[in-house]
Amino acid sequence: MSELCTNPKKPKLKEDEEEEEANVSCREEQEEVLVALVEHRSNEIERLNHHISNYQNKLVEAERSLQNSKAKLAQLRGASVPSISSKKDQKPLKTLRNVSEDYASPSPSKTLRPCDSSDHPRSSCGSSVSKAKTVVVKQKSETSRDSPNVKDRGMKRKFEHKEHQELIRLIARNSSPTTVKCHTSNQISSQHKRKLRSLILCPVNEQLFATSSLDGMVSLWQLQPGRLAASLLSTTDCLSRKQRRWAEDMAWHPSGNTLFSVYTADDGDSQISILNLNKTRGVTFLENKPHIKGIINNIKFMPWESTCFVTGGSDHAVVLWNESDDEENKWKSKTLHRNLHSAAVMGVDGMRNKNVILSVGADKRIYGFDVQVGRADYKHQIDYKCMSILANPCDFNLFMVQSG
Numbered sequence: 001m002s003e004l005c006t007n008p009k010k011p012k013l014k015e016d017e018e019e020e021e022a023n024v025s026c027r028e029e030q031e032e033v034l035v036a037l038v039e040h041r042s043n044e045i046e047r048l049n050h051h052i053s054n055y056q057n058k059l060v061e062a063e064r065s066l067q068n069s070k071a072k073l074a075q076l077r078g079a080s081v082p083s084i085s086s087k088k089d090q091k092p093l094k095t096l097r098n099v100s101e102d103y104a105s106p107s108p109s110k111t112l113r114p115c116d117s118s119d120h121p122r123s124s125c126g127s128s129v130s131k132a133k134t135v136v137v138k139q140k141s142e143t144s145r146d147s148p149n150v151k152d153r154g155m156k157r158k159f160e161h162k163e164h165q166e167l168i169r170l171i172a173r174n175s176s177p178t179t180v181k182c183h184t185s186n187q188i189s190s191q192h193k194r195k196l197r198s199l200i201l202c203p204v205n206e207q208l209f210a211t212s213s214l215d216g217m218v219s220l221w222q223l224q225p226g227r228l229a230a231s232l233l234s235t236t237d238c239l240s241r242k243q244r245r246w247a248e249d250m251a252w253h254p255s256g257n258t259l260f261s262v263y264t265a266d267d268g269d270s271q272i273s274i275l276n277l278n279k280t281r282g283v284t285f286l287e288n289k290p291h292i293k294g295i296i297n298n299i300k301f302m303p304w305e306s307t308c309f310v311t312g313g314s315d316h317a318v319v320l321w322n323e324s325d326d327e328e329n330k331w332k333s334k335t336l337h338r339n340l341h342s343a344a345v346m347g348v349d350g351m352r353n354k355n356v357i358l359s360v361g362a363d364k365r366i367y368g369f370d371v372q373v374g375r376a377d378y379k380h381q382i383d384y385k386c387m388s389i390l391a392n393p394c395d396f397n398l399f400m401v402q403s404g
Contacts, residue, residue: 043175050173057165064163164353167395186228191235192217198249204256212238216246218259218275238283242269251299251309262299262311265291272299272311272321272331290319290333294344298388302350302357310336310357312345318359320371340367340376347388353396360386360401 190196192213202208207223209230216239221230238247240263247261259275270285294314301309308322317338324330336357343363350357355371366380366389385404392398 046173046175050170053170053173057170162352162393164396165394167392168398184228188230191219191232197246200250200252200259202256203252203254208256210250210252210259212247212250212261214246216244218247218250218261220277236275236282238273238275240264240270240273241285242267245269247273248295248297249299251301254301254307260299260301260309262296264295265289265293265313265315271296286331288321288331288333290335291315291317297344298347300348300350303352303391304350304355310348310350312348312359312361314344316341316343316345316361318345318348318357318369320357336369336371337367337376340369340379341365343385346386347390347402349389349391349399351391351396351399352393358389358391358399360389362386362404366401 190211190213192211192215194214197212197214199209199211202210209221209223210218211221212218216237217235218238219235220233222233223230238261239245243264243266245263247263249262251260252258253260257276257278259277261273261275263269263271263273265271268289271289271291272286274284274286275282276284291311291313292315296311296313298312299309301307306322308320311319311321313319315338318336318340320334320336321331322334324332341359341361341363342365343361345359345361347360348357351368356377357369357371359367359369362385364381364383364385366382366386368377368379369375370377382401382403386401387404388402390400390402392400
């Protein structure tokens with residue numbers, strides 16, 4: 001009888017345990033579902049916030065463009081013909097719209113061509129304005145070529161002031177990585193005998209670019225209308241005078257008329273060369289040799305109103321070069337610092353909103369040097385060697401560093 005009484009209790013206990021396990025597993029499943037739902041909705045909120053910020057930026061840009069268009073319309077309605085022609089005369093004369101023709105035949109009449117009438121607002125007096133503009137431009141181009149000692153080199157160039165755009169808060173906002181899709185491309189023979197060293201784009205003509213290689217030659221190229229091919233316009237021997245070394249780096253003058261190249265500071269060799277694209281005399285070398293030793297790794301023109309460029313070398317030095325007011329192709333050098341970096345300076349650039357020169361080196365350091373104050377404004381250090389630096393053209397507080 002005792003065995004018969006105890007047997008019915010065992011199934012009941014087993015049922016309670018199974019029910020409890022079922023409740024636990026059900027609770028875990030519900031928890032997993034809720035966690036996944038919370039994560040999904042959090043990502044959705046983040047994505048919507050990202051879209052909102054993008055639309056807000058687009059709204060600000062659209063409002064700014066609308067205000068600029070209204071201002072131009074009001075100015076056009078209230079302006080007279082003489083005021084328009086006088087404004088056109090103030091524009092810089094030197095361009096590279098027809099640099100291929102200039103380089104082949106540097107005649108004054110081919111140096112400049114008047115802009116198409118489609119580039120300006122149409123009016124009943126457009127023909128007279130274009131004729132007056134053509135005459136003025138040709139006369140000024142002839143006088144500038146006939147008198148090379150005119151003191152326009154030391155004057156401040158007409159600088160394009162860009163508005164600051166806040167981009168830092170938009171960086172790394174995507175929750176997942178995106179793939180950059182490459183469109184159709186075409187391989188073009190460089191026609192250099194040795195490896196390419198650098199390629200730079202013309203700042204005033206998007207159709208032109210220049211290349212240099214270890215053979216010491218600098219080539220000027222022009223993109224064809226399809227932009228899948230390029231035509232070689234000219235090739236110039238730019239080897240240094242003593243050691244016959246190739247250019248380590250190049251930079252295009254903001255006017256687009258000359259190419260600057262840097263070499264080495266060893267054995268008293270030339271450190272800077274200037275290739276003039278509008279004259280037949282070819283390459284000239286600067287007399288100043290501020291770098292002490294080693295390779296000059298980088299040259300960069302500063303985005304400032306006064307024309308100047310900066311070089312960084314393996315002697316740990318950062319040198320500022322200012323254009324002379326007296327003579328053509330005369331530049332005054334000033335060593336900004338030589339002891340901040342403990343290794344070779346690999347890259348330099350300038351901030352657009354203030355006179356601060358950025359420099360990066362193989363010592364893993366990043367410096368911002370205030371030219372007016374004469375001391376370092378800030379310093380950063382990363383875990384790898386710094387190879388180059390590039391300032392953002394829209395956000396003046398943002399720059400990018402390439403590391404090793």
